[in-house]
Amino acid sequence: MSAIFQRRPWLLAAAVAVTLGLGACSGISERSRGALAAVTPYKVEVVQGNFVSKEQVAALKTGMSRQQVREILGTSLLTDIFHSNRWDYVFTIRRQGVEPQERRFTVFFNGEQLERWEGGDMPSEEEFVATLDTRKKTGKVPPLEATEEELKKFDPKGDRKATDTESKAPATLPPLPAAYPPLEAAR
Numbered sequence: 001m002s003a004i005f006q007r008r009p010w011l012l013a014a015a016v017a018v019t020l021g022l023g024a025c026s027g028i029s030e031r032s033r034g035a036l037a038a039v040t041p042y043k044v045e046v047v048q049g050n051f052v053s054k055e056q057v058a059a060l061k062t063g064m065s066r067q068q069v070r071e072i073l074g075t076s077l078l079t080d081i082f083h084s085n086r087w088d089y090v091f092t093i094r095r096q097g098v099e100p101q102e103r104r105f106t107v108f109f110n111g112e113q114l115e116r117w118e119g120g121d122m123p124s125e126e127e128f129v130a131t132l133d134t135r136k137k138t139g140k141v142p143p144l145e146a147t148e149e150e151l152k153k154f155d156p157k158g159d160r161k162a163t164d165t166e167s168k169a170p171a172t173l174p175p176l177p178a179a180y181p182p183l184e185a186a187r
Helices: 003-007 009-025 030-038 054-059 066-073 125-132 148-152 156-168
Strands: 046-048 086-094 101-110 113-119
Touching: 054 066, 054 125, 066 101, 066 113
Parallel strands: none
Antiparallel strands: 046 086, 086 101, 101 113
């Protein structure tokens, strides 16, 4: 053993502790990361753009004016000054504990008239609202009433003890005072 460690044994203990601590850091597994993720702080949900539903897409007709399209779909998120014949509707939502959602819908104009539109299969409003519900599903709802058989499972002898102590209590309580003392001292 070197002379430094013999004169200062705390230095050896510190070196051993650091070595063990660094070795423990390499042992962090996915399970412990999952436990750490359970205590992460709340993250605000971010919603950007206009949601375009299946019902709105069904209302579009070729030849509509720009104003009519704007009234149905709302103002587009992206309007390119170099491509004035194209409006892009991009909708994104990022929420804690849920995969981010992104939907794209593009309308094309020929002059002032709607020519065509592109986009994936848009969900209906009901389908979209159903994806927003992230509450945990509870299992079976417990019954709110007990049957006679379930009531018989409980020991009726335990209830008799409670009634015996109630019968020993005085039948009448003394009357309450008619005047109460003031809550605050007079000034």
